[in-house]
Amino acid sequence: MNTRSLRGLWPGLIAALLLTVLIAGSLAAVGVASRPLSVALTLFDPYFFEVIRFTVWQAALSTLISVALAIPVARAYARRPVFAGRTILITLMGLPVVMPVIVAVFGIVAVYGRAGLLNAVLQPAGLAVPFELYGLTGILLAHTFFNLPLAVRLLLPAWEQITTENWRTAGTLGMSSKQLFRFVEWPAISAFLPGVIVIVFLLCFTSFAVVLTLGGGPSATTIEVAIYQALRFEFDPGQAAVLALAQLLLCTCIAVLLIRWLRVLTPTPGRKRDPRARPDAPMRLGKILDSVAIILCSLFVFAPIAALVSAGLRGPVVSVILDAGLWQAAARSLGIAVTATSVSAAMAFGLATTARSLMLERKQHRAKELTLLIGSLTLAVPPMVIGTGLFLIALRISLVGSVTLLMIALVNAVMVLPYLLRSITPVLISSGQQYQKLCAQLGLAGWQRFRRIDWPMIRRPAAFALALGGALSFGDMGVAALFDTTGHITLPVMLYHRMSAYRFDEAAVTALVLVLMCVTLFWILDRSLSRCPS
Amino acid sequence: MTFSRLLAALGAGLLSIINLPVGAATPALTVYTYASFVSDWGPGPLIEPAFEARCGCDLKFVGVEDGAALLGRLKLEGSRSSADVILGLDTSLVAEAQQTGLLEPHDLDLGAVEFALSWSDPVFIPYDFGYFGFVYDSESLQNPPTSLWELVNDTQGPKIIIQDPRTSTPGLGLLLWVRKIFGDDDTKAWTSLSPRIVTVTKGWSEAYGLFLEGEAPMVLSYTTSPAYHRHVEKTDRYRVAMFEEGHYQQVEVAARLAHSAQPELAKDFLRFLLSDEVQTILPTSNWMLPAVRTGEALPKAFRDDELPRKTLGFEPAEVSAERKRWIKRWLTALVQ
Numbered sequence: 085m086n087t088r089s090l091r092g093l094w095p096g097l098i099a100a101l102l103l104t105v106l107i108a109g110s111l112a113a114v115g116v117a118s119r120p121l122s123v124a125l126t127l128f129d130p131y132f133f134e135v136i137r138f139t140v141w142q143a144a145l146s147t148l149i150s151v152a153l154a155i156p157v158a159r160a161y162a163r164r165p166v167f168a169g170r171t172i173l174i175t176l177m178g179l180p181v182v183m184p185v186i187v188a189v190f191g192i193v194a195v196y197g198r199a200g201l202l203n204a205v206l207q208p209a210g211l212a213v214p215f216e217l218y219g220l221t222g223i224l225l226a227h228t229f230f231n232l233p234l235a236v237r238l239l240l241p242a243w244e245q246i247t248t249e250n251w252r253t254a255g256t257l258g259m260s261s262k263q264l265f266r267f268v269e270w271p272a273i274s275a276f277l278p279g280v281i282v283i284v285f286l287l288c289f290t291s292f293a294v295v296l297t298l299g300g301g302p303s304a305t306t307i308e309v310a311i312y313q314a315l316r317f318e319f320d321p322g323q324a325a326v327l328a329l330a331q332l333l334l335c336t337c338i339a340v341l342l343i344r345w346l347r348v349l350t351p352t353p354g355r356k357r358d359p360r361a362r363p364d365a366p367m368r369l370g371k372i373l374d375s376v377a378i379i380l381c382s383l384f385v386f387a388p389i390a391a392l393v394s395a396g397l398r399g400p401v402v403s404v405i406l407d408a409g410l411w412q413a414a415a416r417s418l419g420i421a422v423t424a425t426s427v428s429a430a431m432a433f434g435l436a437t438t439a440r441s442l443m444l445e446r447k448q449h450r451a452k453e454l455t456l457l458i459g460s461l462t463l464a465v466p467p468m469v470i471g472t473g474l475f476l477i478a479l480r481i482s483l484v485g486s487v488t489l490l491m492i493a494l495v496n497a498v499m500v501l502p503y504l505l506r507s508i509t510p511v512l513i514s515s516g517q518q519y520q521k522l523c524a525q526l527g528l529a530g531w532q533r534f535r536r537i538d539w540p541m542i543r544r545p546a547a548f549a550l551a552l553g554g555a556l557s558f559g560d561m562g563v564a565a566l567f568d569t570t571g572h573i574t575l576p577v578m579l580y581h582r583m584s585a586y587r588f589d590e591a592a593v594t595a596l597v598l599v600l601m602c603v604t605l606f607w608i609l610d611r612s613l614s615r616c617p618s
Numbered sequence: 619m620t621f622s623r624l625l626a627a628l629g630a631g632l633l634s635i636i637n638l639p640v641g642a643a644t645p646a647l648t649v650y651t652y653a654s655f656v657s658d659w660g661p662g663p664l665i666e667p668a669f670e671a672r673c674g675c676d677l678k679f680v681g682v683e684d685g686a687a688l689l690g691r692l693k694l695e696g697s698r699s700s701a702d703v704i705l706g707l708d709t710s711l712v713a714e715a716q717q718t719g720l721l722e723p724h725d726l727d728l729g730a731v732e733f734a735l736s737w738s739d740p741v742f743i744p745y746d747f748g749y750f751g752f753v754y755d756s757e758s759l760q761n762p763p764t765s766l767w768e769l770v771n772d773t774q775g776p777k778i779i780i781q782d783p784r785t786s787t788p789g790l791g792l793l794l795w796v797r798k799i800f801g802d803d804d805t806k807a808w809t810s811l812s813p814r815i816v817t818v819t820k821g822w823s824e825a826y827g828l829f830l831e832g833e834a835p836m837v838l839s840y841t842t843s844p845a846y847h848r849h850v851e852k853t854d855r856y857r858v859a860m861f862e863e864g865h866y867q868q869v870e871v872a873a874r875l876a877h878s879a880q881p882e883l884a885k886d887f888l889r890f891l892l893s894d895e896v897q898t899i900l901p902t903s904n905w906m907l908p909a910v911r912t913g914e915a916l917p918k919a920f921r922d923d924e925l926p927r928k929t930l931g932f933e934p935a936e937v938s939a940e941r942k943r944w945i946k947r948w949l950t951a952l953v954q
Contacts, residue, residue: 132954198834301817321694581657
């Protein structure tokens, strides 16, 4: 292959290579340490099948509930493009998914638990929370808490794809609200739905801390839990590698099936988009329904967060905030967040430009779907396995002590890649469709093309993903806990240390600080990047 | 945000998270331990300057998640490990740690040391110990069970939160405790207890946090937990239910590594762990009982009536051999 045939492909090749090295390399590093016997035992253990069954079942239910509820909420937000507090509400919707899971779980317990807010409100009336939190209910509740707002934010752009002409035509035809949904909105939503379903499903499939805390007992065990157990307690890296591969294969099959089964409709192309043009906006019933959807969703999402804030404020706020260690830890977490997000953004951009080049210049029309699929599937690789693999590699080249935080950042970069890829790829491809010829005429390529053409186009859609990635790696606890961070701990690790030392009141304050910083980081990235310069 | 500013942020972020090793002139001793031992609230920050002052060396603690992770780390690193001493394994892990062949006899004459527990092992030295116990909130539970038998069999008994024996040492401790009392009836015992288990958590922190939130009146923890609340929070609200059959003992131990380049320093450190200086630090920083009888009495917060009448335990070799099978029985009983 000469250099010419590689033109336009190298950014993606580099990114794909990096990704392969990270994932395959770490899996191999873990797998090398395996004992063949334990591998065979894992695969033929009936308990393992029970674990798979439960993992798929809870993930399917969680996804169904989260996405089904997200559609009416997103529709309500889309139908009401202007109301006081809308921007804040939508920005804060990004919060649950970036919160450290254990912090969010305590928020949920504070609302729905036995001694929670809901019971405190119901008790005087002689009532009680009508469900048992611990068990499948708790898992579904927590997964909905994380993923309903995420799905709303990921689905919301679908409505922006509906053109003014379409709304006008529908208005002329006198379509009812129901018909509008069926004939105008559904095609637009269904273009986004498969991607959202795959992301939410994978997030629930690989869920770990939620299942272990709210699951109620060992009958609620996901594959990810089994991997943790294999790595941590059985000291059996081989078994962990097998389980990780099984999880990856299973997720690939499910993701491919989901994408094939969910037929993607192409929305009508067109330029002018104005949600105010929709004919059913002034209807009274619609207004009431939208208000109810928005208020209920906000209550559901913000009650646990409010409980965390109030628990934090009851703790020793001053002494925790004046601790210099807290700010050093926060600075390290910020460094991790910036590095992880940048690496991930670079990888996403590389993969997306190559997919574009494959589609537009080489007429490989499946390139886009394939890229998105690969990107999503990184969610199915257990961070614990990547982390352990990277650790083993660093050990071999005697770099363990100095690159700990960098390794944490790299694992996080893989974890946030799907969000970035999903937000950048479609826009880059449509930018290519519009400007490919112009760029060729002007001789714009490489760096100049990125700065002048692509960056202005992707910054808005990428803002949410970058903000999400940044905040997610800022608050990451799972990966950070794997490595030795003595002397240079991150904020989430500090939170955990306080809990391990009985300092639950200080931990509540640390959690509050962590959540506030996540929101701030999220807010700054989301706002400043999406604000158009001209 | 302009593009160049974005690039600058990337550079700054990358720089801030890489720490290159600094060359040291003094000999260094590396001790692997669990994270809470070296956190700001643990004994590590108190022990480090004290030992460095007497050894003229640089004591470097490396903290990993917990005792189980510690052994996992040692196994992963094998002979490449930079550890000289490993500190924080407990009795249920020592047999497996020994099987790695990475550890060496401590080689110390401990004849003069007056241990507070019975111990004779050529490799591991115990530095503190404790007992698993059920801590309860006296404001929501007036009559706690007085025996493990009562806890298991009283269908009207209190709800509890426990930890998973597959992921946590207290969880494994309870499994062994039940096994010790009920023997082959362990499955029956777990089935009987099952309806009163609110949830089974990954580790101690989650369980104890849920307990303090009021999610259950009782939680699996240590008999020394109430001492923390009395000593630091000045409250007598949280107490431990003392069981007639006795309590399962957890001994925390340290050992030195065979390939260490600093065998003498490692030995000095192990001996230092048994000194009065360290032993008096441990109760109020690690919230465990000192392994050595020191001249000083324990702080008032530690009460005599919270010491078990009988100490229970399995031989480490038996735990190592049977652990997987017993966990399987536990799983079967609770999954039904």
